[in-house]
Amino acid sequence: MSTTKKTVTLLGAGTQGARLAYMWSRQGYPVSLIDKSSKQLELAGEKIEALQKEGGFLGSAEGQWSNVTRALSDELKSAILKSWLVVECVPESLSLKRAVVEELDQLAGPETIIASNSSSYTITEILGGLKTKYPDRFVSLHSYWPPETSAIEIMGSGNTRPDIISLLKTETKAHGFEPFHVRNLSTGYIYNRIWAAIKRETLFALEEGVATPEEIDGIFKAVLKTPKGPCEQMDVVGLDVVLDIENHYAEVRPGLPEEPRTYLQKMVAQGKLGVKSGSGFFKYGDVKE
Numbered sequence: 001m002s003t004t005k006k007t008v009t010l011l012g013a014g015t016q017g018a019r020l021a022y023m024w025s026r027q028g029y030p031v032s033l034i035d036k037s038s039k040q041l042e043l044a045g046e047k048i049e050a051l052q053k054e055g056g057f058l059g060s061a062e063g064q065w066s067n068v069t070r071a072l073s074d075e076l077k078s079a080i081l082k083s084w085l086v087v088e089c090v091p092e093s094l095s096l097k098r099a100v101v102e103e104l105d106q107l108a109g110p111e112t113i114i115a116s117n118s119s120s121y122t123i124t125e126i127l128g129g130l131k132t133k134y135p136d137r138f139v140s141l142h143s144y145w146p147p148e149t150s151a152i153e154i155m156g157s158g159n160t161r162p163d164i165i166s167l168l169k170t171e172t173k174a175h176g177f178e179p180f181h182v183r184n185l186s187t188g189y190i191y192n193r194i195w196a197a198i199k200r201e202t203l204f205a206l207e208e209g210v211a212t213p214e215e216i217d218g219i220f221k222a223v224l225k226t227p228k229g230p231c232e233q234m235d236v237v238g239l240d241v242v243l244d245i246e247n248h249y250a251e252v253r254p255g256l257p258e259e260p261r262t263y264l265q266k267m268v269a270q271g272k273l274g275v276k277s278g279s280g281f282f283k284y285g286d287v288k289e
């Protein structure tokens with residue numbers, strides 16, 4: 001991190017923003033969590049407090065928990081001026097991400113790294129066609145479900161300064177993440193690509209009538225000793241979300257088979273979205289509205 005700036009700013013205080021605020025405050029260094037909604041900031045405060053109670057403090061030179069300052073978007077500029085790193089965690093809309101990244105580029109000095117936590121859009125896609133002041137300071141920094149799943153993937157844009165990659169590897173590790181560097185430009189992160197192939201082949205096997213969801217999950221768990229099979233895991237993510245992700249891969253990688261998408265489209269059209277709708281590959285009770 002920069003010797004003068006110690007703060008990490010997170011833009012978007014939703015599911016990821018709150019979890020990332022907890023992670024980046026674990027060494028005692030300041031965190032700014034910014035959102036346009038005061039309600040979201042309040043909920044994030046409760047989440048961070050709960051995580052701090054059950055999770056751990058990793059320690060710092062100062063030897064105490066840092067404050068997570070929660071503030072509305074009009075304080076973004078002052079937060080960024082103190083930050084060595086700003087991570088956008090706003091919802092998954094390419095136009096929103098592009099607008100946000102453009103604004104961050106305007107507000108931040110050249111020494112501040114600008115990162116995106118987007119699951120499906122690489123920083124290269126987000127930057128596509130944008131004229132930025134300092135094009136070498138952008139990076140994808142994609143977390144999973146910290147602190148429980150601490151893996152984090154770091155992927156440059158092709159123009160990203162190598163010292164940014166090294167610094168992020170060091171600092172994420174120091175804050176309790178397990179960093180993985182995506183060494184080349186890639187449509188999808190390392191894990192997501194492997195998981196996409198598993199989902200795709202699962203759907204293909206279902207479409208061909210090779211096995212039932214119970215059988216696919218059964219054999220997957222028996223061989224790999226994982227707690228969930230691919231059908232159950234897709235139900236948790238949401239079948240509409242799985243379809244969006246597969247459509248995105250299909251757009252940028254011609255030649256992917258259509259059958260898995262067709263199979264999913266039929267399920268989504270029947271209202272089978274997985275856990276959130278009460279049924280997907282399996283049935284679920286107690287769906288909260």
Ligand SMILES: NC(=O)c1ccc[n+]([C@@H]2O[C@H](COP(=O)([O-])OP(=O)(O)OC[C@H]3O[C@@H](n4cnc5c(N)ncnc54)[C@H](O)[C@@H]3O)[C@@H](O)[C@H]2O)c1
Pocket residue numbers: 011012013014015016017034035036037040073088089090091092100117118119120142143144145
């Ligand atoms: N949820 C996950 O499991 C997960 C995992 C890895 C990565 N991601 C990625 O993280 C990002 C955020 O996902 P999430 O699940 O935390 O979303 P979320 O909907 O829970 O939170 C998004 C937050 O951004 C705020 N926001 C929207 N527009 C804003 C703006 N212009 N300025 C400031 N705040 C704004 C919203 O009020 C909300 O609090 C997405 O890109 C997603 O792909 C999500």
